[in-house]
Amino acid sequence: MAKWGMVIDLEKCVGCQACTVACGMENTRLPGEHWQDVIFFKEGSYPNAQLKWFPRPCMHCENPSCVAVCPTQATYKNDEGQVLVDWERCIGCKYCMIACPYGVRFYTDEKPRYGGPDVKDVYQSDDAHSWNPPWKAPQEDWKHGVGVQPHDVVSKCTFCHHRTSTAPKGTVDLDPQNPVTRDHTPACVVTCAPGARFFGDLDAPESQVNRLIAEKNGVRLLDHLGNKPQVYYLTGEGGSVPADRAVKPKV
Amino acid sequence: MNVKQEPKTFGEVFALLAGLWRDNGALGFLRLAITLGKTPTPAGRWWAASVFVAAASALFVLYQLATVGHKAFNTSSDGVNWGMAISSYVYFALMSSGLTMVASLGTVFGFKQFLPIAKRCIFLAIITLIAAFSILALEIGHPFRMLWSMPTGLQIHSPMFWMGVFYSIDLVLLFIKFYLLWQDKWDTWLSHAVGIAGFVAVILASGMLGLVFGSMVMRPMWFGPFTSIYYMLTAALCGAAAIVVTTYMAYGFDSKRMPAGLRAMATGHDMPMVFATLIGLTLVMFVTRFWVGLWTNQDGMEGFKVLAKTPLFHIELWVGLVLPFLMMLRRPANTRMRYQIVAAFLVLGAMFINRYEFIIGGQLVPMFKGLWVNSLEPYVPSITEWSLSIMGFAMVLAMYAFGDKLFDLSAAPDEVEDLAAKTQLEAA
Numbered sequence: 001m002a003k004w005g006m007v008i009d010l011e012k013c014v015g016c017q018a019c020t021v022a023c024g025m026e027n028t029r030l031p032g033e034h035w036q037d038v039i040f041f042k043e044g045s046y047p048n049a050q051l052k053w054f055p056r057p058c059m060h061c062e063n064p065s066c067v068a069v070c071p072t073q074a075t076y077k078n079d080e081g082q083v084l085v086d087w088e089r090c091i092g093c094k095y096c097m098i099a100c101p102y103g104v105r106f107y108t109d110e111k112p113r114y115g116g117p118d119v120k121d122v123y124q125s126d127d128a129h130s131w132n133p134p135w136k137a138p139q140e141d142w143k144h145g146v147g148v149q150p151h152d153v154v155s156k157c158t159f160c161h162h163r164t165s166t167a168p169k170g171t172v173d174l175d176p177q178n179p180v181t182r183d184h185t186p187a188c189v190v191t192c193a194p195g196a197r198f199f200g201d202l203d204a205p206e207s208q209v210n211r212l213i214a215e216k217n218g219v220r221l222l223d224h225l226g227n228k229p230q231v232y233y234l235t236g237e238g239g240s241v242p243a244d245r246a247v248k249p250k251v
Numbered sequence: 252m253n254v255k256q257e258p259k260t261f262g263e264v265f266a267l268l269a270g271l272w273r274d275n276g277a278l279g280f281l282r283l284a285i286t287l288g289k290t291p292t293p294a295g296r297w298w299a300a301s302v303f304v305a306a307a308s309a310l311f312v313l314y315q316l317a318t319v320g321h322k323a324f325n326t327s328s329d330g331v332n333w334g335m336a337i338s339s340y341v342y343f344a345l346m347s348s349g350l351t352m353v354a355s356l357g358t359v360f361g362f363k364q365f366l367p368i369a370k371r372c373i374f375l376a377i378i379t380l381i382a383a384f385s386i387l388a389l390e391i392g393h394p395f396r397m398l399w400s401m402p403t404g405l406q407i408h409s410p411m412f413w414m415g416v417f418y419s420i421d422l423v424l425l426f427i428k429f430y431l432l433w434q435d436k437w438d439t440w441l442s443h444a445v446g447i448a449g450f451v452a453v454i455l456a457s458g459m460l461g462l463v464f465g466s467m468v469m470r471p472m473w474f475g476p477f478t479s480i481y482y483m484l485t486a487a488l489c490g491a492a493a494i495v496v497t498t499y500m501a502y503g504f505d506s507k508r509m510p511a512g513l514r515a516m517a518t519g520h521d522m523p524m525v526f527a528t529l530i531g532l533t534l535v536m537f538v539t540r541f542w543v544g545l546w547t548n549q550d551g552m553e554g555f556k557v558l559a560k561t562p563l564f565h566i567e568l569w570v571g572l573v574l575p576f577l578m579m580l581r582r583p584a585n586t587r588m589r590y591q592i593v594a595a596f597l598v599l600g601a602m603f604i605n606r607y608e609f610i611i612g613g614q615l616v617p618m619f620k621g622l623w624v625n626s627l628e629p630y631v632p633s634i635t636e637w638s639l640s641i642m643g644f645a646m647v648l649a650m651y652a653f654g655d656k657l658f659d660l661s662a663a664p665d666e667v668e669d670l671a672a673k674t675q676l677e678a679a
Contacts, residue, residue, distance in 0.1 A: 033328075037621075039619070039620065039621030039622075040621045040622045040623075041621045041622055042622065053621075054621070056619065065467075065468075065469065068406075068408040068409060069408070069409050069410065069411060069466075070404075070406055070409060071397075071401050071404065071406055071409045071411040071412040071415065072396075072397070072400035072401050072403075072404035072406065073400075073404035073405070073406045074400065074404070089396070089400045089404065090392070090393070090396075091391055091392060091393045091394070091396050091397045091400060091401075092321070092391050092392015092393050093391045093392070093397075093411065094326075094332045094333060094391075095409070095411050095463075097328060097332045098332055098333060098467060098470065098614075099467055099469065100469070100618070101469035101618060101619065102618065102619050103328075103329070103617065103618035103619040103620060104619075105328065106328040107321075107326075107328050107332070107392075108392075109320045109321035109322045109392070110321070110322050110324075110326065110327055110328060111322050111325070111327070113327070113328075113329065118322070151320060151392070152320070152321055152391075152392025152393055153392060153393075221619075222469075222619075225468055225469055226468075244550040244551075245550060245551065245616065245617065245618065245619055245620070246619055246620060246621050247620065247621060247622060247624070248550075248553075249553055249615075249616055249617065249624075249626055249627045250626050250627075
């Protein structure tokens with residue numbers, strides 16, 4: 001059984017947000033409900049200020065604190081290392097959102113993040129779904145947090161579970177360049193124009209992700225918290241991983 | 252002295268209600284129910300207003316949840332996930348724990364002078380816990396799903412799971428203990444055993460509620476074992492303040508109307524000292540917590556600097572804790588009814604602010620956000636969230652008025668009354 005992981009090369013990432021858009025389309029997300037996001041932040045101050053950006057999916061941690069706190073085991077880690085939410089068990093207590101150090105979880109019933117009309121009201125659902133988008137991706141699997149979610153649950157990136165779960169057994173690299181594996185590769189990886197994202201089996205020593213982590217000193221976000229993300233960042237000379245919260249709040 | 256005739260069995264309760272129905276007719280019975288009897292107790296004066304407010308606020312919240320859903324709350328995935336509803340839940344849950352701790356002074360630890368408030372404490376602990384659970388049920392997305400998914404999920408790593416387990420055990424034990432006290436079983440083996448088990452359950456429950464927050468290493472303003480201790484001790488303070496207010500309320504804020512044992516306790520030395528000690532302990536912990544928070548440069552602790560700048564912080568510290576502490580230190584002021592009531596009200600207000608500040612403050616620093624979150628998270632409770640908190644207070648008042656009418660909440664073993672009479676005789 002593979003343990004899926006992602007490598008993001010920050011030297012290649014151009015901050016175009018194509019991954020964010022692809023994720024939103026693939027997973028039918030609400031505006032602002034960015035399972036995958038590129039965070040823009042600044043480092044230093046004038047005259048040495050730099051604008052930086054940082055792509056941030058769910059880390060699908062090896063020791064996920066969100067899984068440990070979920071009182072109903074609605075959030076769980078599957079055999080392939082993906083952290084998923086069973087929307088039929090989720091009670092909407094939001095403890096997982098409190099416990100996630102990376103801020104990658106979203107509650108369905110909130111005021112719209114970008115102001116303006118609430119699309120959930122504009123495209124109202126007449127069944128158990130929280131909304132009825134005019135276009136949506138065909139897949140739906142509430143046991144794995146895939147598709148348009150019901151009311152009052154927490155949603156998150158699934159590492160495109162609906163794509164990876166159908167990958168041919170024994171595959172170690174889900175490479176978007178390879179016609180055999182392309183359809184089983186997460187949408188953000190497929191769409192990444194500069195090819196900054198890599199996806200594969202962290203348990204297979206020969207996988208491309210493991211080679212990249214070894215060759216370019218892959219690091220993990222907020223490693224001191226002990227969650228052990230399965231997303232690694234390659235910093236090289238041109239990129240950097242924020243040591244802590246992306247931007248210091250003004251007090 | 253106000254001596255009450257209390258029905259002693261469920262049969263008697265039903266017979267009483269049926270008799271009232273028969274004698275007054277359906278409409279008359281309804282009128283009696285609304286006015287809570289022909290001769291309402293002093294606490295019963297709050298009845299009609301509190302029932303109205305509880306019903307109105309609950310209906311408003313339910314209407315909002317039915318039409319708008321949980322987006323009627325001002326919470327957000329980007330910042331404050333747990334809003335005022337959770338802080339109100341914590342307030343009432345810990346008040347309940349504190350009341351059980353105060354009751355345990357008499358029933359578990361053998362300080363007989365506290366027995367006259369034990370039954371009232373247990374009753375209040377039940378109703379505050381019901382209020383807390385009601386608020387929580389309206390806050391979470393799928394409260395009924397919780398009933399099957401928590402027992403079948405059995406996530407033993409989750410502090411919230413254990414919080415649920417311990418508070419459920421606590422509620423059951425409180426019901427049993429109240430039943431036993433209702434039956435005047437103060438000194439039986441079972442009563443002692445339930446009392447001890449209840450005390451253990453309440454320490455575990457309040458401590459575990461603290462660990463719901465204290466286990467969160469990614470939330471530095473909450474993280475650490477201190478949170479658990481802080482919750483237990485401030486719970487005791489909340490319970491002490493609540494019992495002072497409600498006991499006086501039951502006698503129309505007039506200590507002369509109290510039974511001898513109760514009056515001896517209220518105007519004696521012990522209750523003010525317990526109260527002052529608990530305020531003092533809370534003050535020490537409060538200052539320690541803020542000292543570390545303001546001193547440290549650790550990422551994520553910036554919220555303390557913000558909190559210290561708010562007027563609420565200073566009202567809580569100076570008006571809600573320091574002032575009552577001074578009032579309860581000085582003799583003979585601390586034995587005077589008026590001082591005790593003012594101090595207790597101030598503490599209850601301060602603790603409400605404290606829970607709000609703790610829960611909201613701990614989430615002010617955004618987790619991992621970019622330039623669009625360039626400051627601390629803004630959060631102001633919505634009208635629905637305010638209604639939920641008001642509903643909690645009104646529910647407690649209404650259930651208290653009802654309980655005070657139905658039960659003799661000042662009941663104590665005869666020996667305590669004898670002891671008090673003897674003490675007063677000696678003093679005279």
